[in-house]
Amino acid sequence: MSRINATIKPFDTHAYRDGKFIRVTDADVAGKWAVFFFYPADFTFVCPTELEDLADHYDMFQKLGVEIYSVSTDTHFAHKAWHDTSPAIGKIRYTMLGDPTGTITRNFDVMVEEEGLADRGTFVVDPQGRIQIVEITAGGVGRDAQELLRKIKAAQYVASHPGEVCPAKWKEGETTLSPSLDLIGKI
Template sequence: MSLLYKEVDDFEAYAYHQKQFKKITKKDLLGKWTLFFFYPADFTFVCPTELEDLQEKYQEFKKVNCEIYAISTDTHFAHKTWHDISENISKIEYPMIGDPTHSLTYDFDVFDENDGLAQRGSFIIDPEGKIVVYEVNAGNVGRNADELLRRLHACQFVYEHGDNVCPAKWKLGEKTIQTTIENIGK
């Protein structure tokens, strides 16, 4: 079953953010754009490269009213430890949610039963709390923050301009396609 347009279920989780532990709920997502960025585990090999790549684009995500949440099945305490001892992870400014009970990884269908870890899933959630883009990568394939930001821009444009769609490789500022009846077939 597809998760597109599924409304995020109510949840409560703890994150490490700005040197503090914070409770995050569905209410924190509403009214803005959200990127849920699931990754397998702290202290691994591909994960820190992805998290650092996202950090390099974090201010661009923030400028367009999007919060990033990195999520793994580690605890928020493990996130703090990793943040404290890793030079690369210490740069991260967005919240890192711990999901040791796997409630979020199950809800977003990214729990790997064999490994007991989250798969590499990326979910763009609109201000109403609905999933509008998602993808799940194999564990050994890292993601690209530039492409996630491009997709976010396209989702935001379509959300604000319902009669337009964004063609392949569309980037912010480029032409879109109008889908009104009079334009069909042109």
């Protein structure tokens, strides 16, 4: 079943952000663009490189009005311990959601049940709470924050320009397409 345009399901969890434990619910996400960035586990190998990459680009996400929520099946306590001990994770200013029950991970269909861990799943959610972008990679394949930013810019452009679409490799400011009978067979 496709997750595109599906509405995110309700959740309520503990999180770590800015040296504090907080509660985060689906209501906190409503009305803004958000990235749910699932990863298998704290204190691992590929995960800190991805989370650091997001941290290094966090200001760019913020300029686009996008909030980042990293999610693993670890607790918010484990997130704090990792944040306090890892130079890469210590850079993080975005919210790290704890999901020890796996509720959020299952809501997004990225739970590896036999391991109790999340797949590497990236979900971009629009202000109406609908999923606009889904990317799931194998455990050993890291993701790229710059490519994610490019995709978000395209999703935001399409959302604010009905009738236009962004072609492959589209970058902000480049030409878009307006699907019509005139374009069929001409691209």
